[in-house]
Amino acid sequence: MTPLESPDSKNVVTDVFDVIVIGAGPGGEGAAMHACKHHKSVAVIEKATSIGGNCTHLGTIPSKALRYAIYRMTEANRNPLYRNAGVKIDLTFPELRKSALSVIQKQVDSRTGFYDRNHVPVIRGHARLIDQHTVEIHTDGFEARQIRARLGVIIASGSRPYRPANVDFTHPHICDSDTILDLDKTPSSITIYGAGVIGCEYASMFRNLGCKVNLINTRSKLLEFLDDEIVDALAYHLRDLGVIIRHNEHFRGVHGEDDGVVLELESGKKIKSDVFLWANGRTGNSDGLGLETVGITPDSRGVIAVDQNYRTAVESIYAVGDIIGPPSLASAAYVQGRFAAARLVGDEEVFSVGFIPTGIYTSPEISSVGPTERELTEKMVPYEVGQALFRSIARAQIIGSTVGMLKILFHRETLEILAVHCFGTHAAEIVHIGQAIMSQNYPGNSLRYFLNTTFNYPTMAEAYRVAALNGYNRLF
Numbered sequence: 001m002t003p004l005e006s007p008d009s010k011n012v013v014t015d016v017f018d019v020i021v022i023g024a025g026p027g028g029e030g031a032a033m034h035a036c037k038h039h040k041s042v043a044v045i046e047k048a049t050s051i052g053g054n055c056t057h058l059g060t061i062p063s064k065a066l067r068y069a070i071y072r073m074t075e076a077n078r079n080p081l082y083r084n085a086g087v088k089i090d091l092t093f094p095e096l097r098k099s100a101l102s103v104i105q106k107q108v109d110s111r112t113g114f115y116d117r118n119h120v121p122v123i124r125g126h127a128r129l130i131d132q133h134t135v136e137i138h139t140d141g142f143e144a145r146q147i148r149a150r151l152g153v154i155i156a157s158g159s160r161p162y163r164p165a166n167v168d169f170t171h172p173h174i175c176d177s178d179t180i181l182d183l184d185k186t187p188s189s190i191t192i193y194g195a196g197v198i199g200c201e202y203a204s205m206f207r208n209l210g211c212k213v214n215l216i217n218t219r220s221k222l223l224e225f226l227d228d229e230i231v232d233a234l235a236y237h238l239r240d241l242g243v244i245i246r247h248n249e250h251f252r253g254v255h256g257e258d259d260g261v262v263l264e265l266e267s268g269k270k271i272k273s274d275v276f277l278w279a280n281g282r283t284g285n286s287d288g289l290g291l292e293t294v295g296i297t298p299d300s301r302g303v304i305a306v307d308q309n310y311r312t313a314v315e316s317i318y319a320v321g322d323i324i325g326p327p328s329l330a331s332a333a334y335v336q337g338r339f340a341a342a343r344l345v346g347d348e349e350v351f352s353v354g355f356i357p358t359g360i361y362t363s364p365e366i367s368s369v370g371p372t373e374r375e376l377t378e379k380m381v382p383y384e385v386g387q388a389l390f391r392s393i394a395r396a397q398i399i400g401s402t403v404g405m406l407k408i409l410f411h412r413e414t415l416e417i418l419a420v421h422c423f424g425t426h427a428a429e430i431v432h433i434g435q436a437i438m439s440q441n442y443p444g445n446s447l448r449y450f451l452n453t454t455f456n457y458p459t460m461a462e463a464y465r466v467a468a469l470n471g472y473n474r475l476f
Contacts, residue, residue, distance in 0.1 A: 222245070
C-alpha cells in the first residue's frame, strides 16, 4: 500500500486499511471477521503477546475450565459408587488450574487461524489515536509507526479488574480476579469482596474445594439484575454449602499480614482469612488510547459511551465489548463487534442483540434471557409463569443433579414467550432452546411450541414441556 501523510502528524503512515480494530478479544475478533468477509482490508492491533483477550487468558476460559475441574472432582467424591469403593480425589488448586492451560492454547491456536486464513494482520503493540482515522502503534524496541483507516476504527480493548488505590495488590495474599488464578496452594479460607458475577462464581468454586468462604456484598441482595426467585435460590444454596454471606457491607481497609489478610468493614467487623479476593468492579482499558485527542471522554471507570449502533461521539470511531460497560459478556462482545463492523462498512444485516442470555457459572449455574418478573410487573405486562422443578425431571434424577428449575414467563393472552430463567445443572445450555423460540416472529414465538413438540426422553430439555404444561394449566 502507498504510504501517505497523516493530516495531524509529521510521521509517515506506513499502511492504509479500510478498518482498524484495536483489541483481539471476542469483540475485536467479531468486528475483524465481519469486515473482512465483506471484502474490506482490516488490521488488528493487540498489545498482548497472544490473541484472545482477557476472556481467553485471564477470565472466562481459565475460570470456567477451573470450575469444571473442581466440579468433576467434587462430583466424584460425593458419588456413593466411588466413595464406597474408597476412591477419593484430592487435587490442589494449582493442579486443578493446569486443566485450563491446554484449553487456552487450543483457543489461541484456533483464533490465530481465523486471522491467518482471512489474511488479517495482527500488529503487536499499544495503539494510540492520532486523529479519527489514524492510529499510532508503539512496540517495545521499535520505532512508533502509524496506520490509517479509510472507513473507521473499532475499539475493543476490553477491561481489567478495578483496583482501589488504598488496597495493596502487591501483597502475596491480596488478589483480584486476574491474579487469583496464580495461587500456589489451596487456601483454607478466603474472603471475597464483591458479590457480583465474578464474586459469586469464585465463592462457589472455593467452597467446593473445602475452603471457608466469606462473601461480602455491598448491596442488599445477590445479583439484583436476576429474577428474584433465582436470586433467592442462589443465596439459599450458597449458604447451604457453607458460604457466609454478608449484605450491605463496605470496606474501610484491607491489611495484609504475614499469615493472611484482615478486611476491616465500615460496620466495625474485622474478617481474617488466608487469602483476600477483590471482585468489586472493572475498569475499561481506555487509558493511553489517545481518546482525548479525538474528543471522546470515558467515564470514571474508563467506559466509553456509544449509541445504538455502537458509534462513539466521533462518527468514524466505534466501541464494543467490556469497554462500553454492561452486559460485559464475551458472547455479547462478539455480536457487538459484528454489529459495529456491519454499520461501519455499510451492511444493514440484522443482529439479535436484544436476546443475549446471561450465563453465570455458580454451583449450580444460572442462565436467563429476557426480562424478570419484577420488570414485567413494573411495565404492567399481563404474564403468567410456567415452572419445571428439576427434581421431577428423569434426566436430573439419573445424573443426581435435582437442584434447580426452569421458569418460562409468557403473555397470558397471546402465549408469547417473554423470558426464560433457569437455575441448575446445564442451565447455560438449556436456556438456548427458549432463546431460539423467543427470536421467532409471532406466532412462531408461542408457548404452544413447547406444548406440542416431542422432546427426547430422558433429557434436561424435557423441562420445557413440563414448564409449558404447568403454565398453560394456570390459565384455566
